[in-house]
Amino acid sequence: MQDVIVVGGSYAGMAAALQLLRARRLVTIVDEGLRRNRFASHSHGFLGQDGVDPAAIAAQARAQLAAYPTLTWVEGRAVAAGGRKDAFRVDLDGGAVLEGRRILLATGVADELPAVPGLAERWGKSVFHCPYCHGYELDRGRIGVIATGPMSVHQAQLLPEWGEVTFLLNGAAEPDEAARADLGSRGVAVEPVPVARIEGRAEVVLADGRRLEFAGLFTAARCVPASPLAEAMGCALRETPMGVQVATADTKETSLAGVFACGDVARVPHSVSLAVGDGAWAGAQLHRSLVWP
Template structure:
């Protein structure tokens, strides 16, 4: 394993929206920043990003590419296309090892790894994830034109999803054996005009057609589901960062300054906050970058 001879002020593990937003604050303060990124953005299947001021409707791949190009214009930024597999060390002396066999050193460490999604095991759903099956109505609801929307249940969080989505169209809640509704939930959903379908799903085909176990076909403009998610890599947890439960899975525990329970180790973006949107990830990353800079200026604060 090769060891870098020059240390960095901050190593950012994850070069998507949150990681780049953090790095931008730091390089603009003339700090030496290394970004390590494996190149698998969570929204890589989506053709358009929405709800992000100034970038509404833009291809998220183009947003990320432009951001990287702007970052790399700063002389104190180093970008390494690789995957972090291990991290360790202590305050002012951290190291990150990559799958490519490199070992990098830095005074601070930021995990901006994003999350991975565990989708419901419905035939045809994963292939349509980010295309006609979504998680966030604020990101993808408007484009459905107030058409028919199906919500594929995964657990209690799906009830909230089904209650919210009538703002964007006519909703059918597909229980698919994932949960049972009590009288209160059923009444609340009925009050929102949500239809309940208890027949299990056989598969999804076409654009967003749900084929039920009894043979009926329900066509939708789009589908929503609430996947369970957690940090996209276990590196932070293996290093000793604590995870906390969220309504949709787990995330890295941080304080208000985005520092984990390990001094000098920070986390931001989808891996360390919810809900998940590009706009919120960028904001969280910018805040983390500023807090990291402060920790370098006033290390004892």
């Protein structure tokens, strides 16, 4: 019987586990090795790790956790979970069953990208979602924003801080008069012709054959939980401007007693540093729930 089973061993899950391990609690982390930022070669905006390969950050964190004798790390996927507070079970894809007093869902999210040929292959390399993570490296070059919905207007309004912006409506957004005036005041060009495909590093080919060269592209992907586990267990979900997340209280406990959630799957906006902070808070709150059940 573990004190806590952490489903998801990326930044939030490991940050939570660290707090629990330092309280000498029995912790099992189940991880299938699919970090959300696995497509990016550099992580930015995380104090002390700016510009470092995100895989190296994760590997260093895992090595530090391994020094604690109460950690068990399981490489695999949780396919089902159930039970009640102090008596949960988690079924793994290999057939193994884990038992724990608490469950922490740190599964992260999946990005639903626009159906633009060439975009998915460039995700995390020359197509991004967070200007704070990737805007500086574009060196004030030309930036294209590919619309996915209403949130894209906000993205196009913000990005002139990092370069000259063209807002590619792509049939997914139609700014009203006030929004167009605001975009114009920020120097944003609005392009109504749909995007046919992306070539090269960040060359947008429009439906009318024109080609627009950019230093980088941004798009507001819709996010959904990367694992169906929370919904299958009956945890309440919440719709946000960025997509679906697991609903939690301030303590990071979900609508199910004894089941907690943290990181990208349980908060917006998203970044490595915010995920680590959220995980650290969740770990402390989990420990308190074990001390004062």
